[in-house]
Amino acid sequence: MNRTAIFPGSFDPITIGHEQLIRRALPLFDAITVVVGVNVRKQCRFTLEQRMEWIRRTFADCKQVAVDSCDQLTVDYCRQHHIGYLLRGLRNGNDFNYEAETARVNKLLYPELETVMLLSDTDTEVVCSSTVRELLNFGHDVRPFLPEAIRCDF
Numbered sequence: 001m002n003r004t005a006i007f008p009g010s011f012d013p014i015t016i017g018h019e020q021l022i023r024r025a026l027p028l029f030d031a032i033t034v035v036v037g038v039n040v041r042k043q044c045r046f047t048l049e050q051r052m053e054w055i056r057r058t059f060a061d062c063k064q065v066a067v068d069s070c071d072q073l074t075v076d077y078c079r080q081h082h083i084g085y086l087l088r089g090l091r092n093g094n095d096f097n098y099e100a101e102t103a104r105v106n107k108l109l110y111p112e113l114e115t116v117m118l119l120s121d122t123d124t125e126v127v128c129s130s131t132v133r134e135l136l137n138f139g140h141d142v143r144p145f146l147p148e149a150i151r152c153d154f
Contacts, residue, residue, distance in 0.1 A: 007033070013051060136154075
């Protein structure tokens, strides 16, 4: 297995926190595929195509970053694509508890998969997609929370 990682999420929308984490992880891997999850039980504000396009624009300068989507368990996607690393970001202790439990289950299902967790930068630890959506609902300017490449869309 090469050193390819996936970074899964809904990215509804991608934030500066996501961007910083991926850019910090680039030296650790040969490639990172940002995988946009399709969850029929979750109502997203933005279309799958829009979210994928925003990620492509955000990382247009990074040949190591690819974008894909999936409608299956992340661990099954990793096995199917022979991915050995799963990248996750941690903003706080709650994130750690959730991600540690998920990593343990993934390891049982696919022993070759290693989960790599990076702490969020201090300046982005409060930034998340749900906060951006909530601010949008109330008419606030969310551009400071978004990657430069997509701010013009908001």
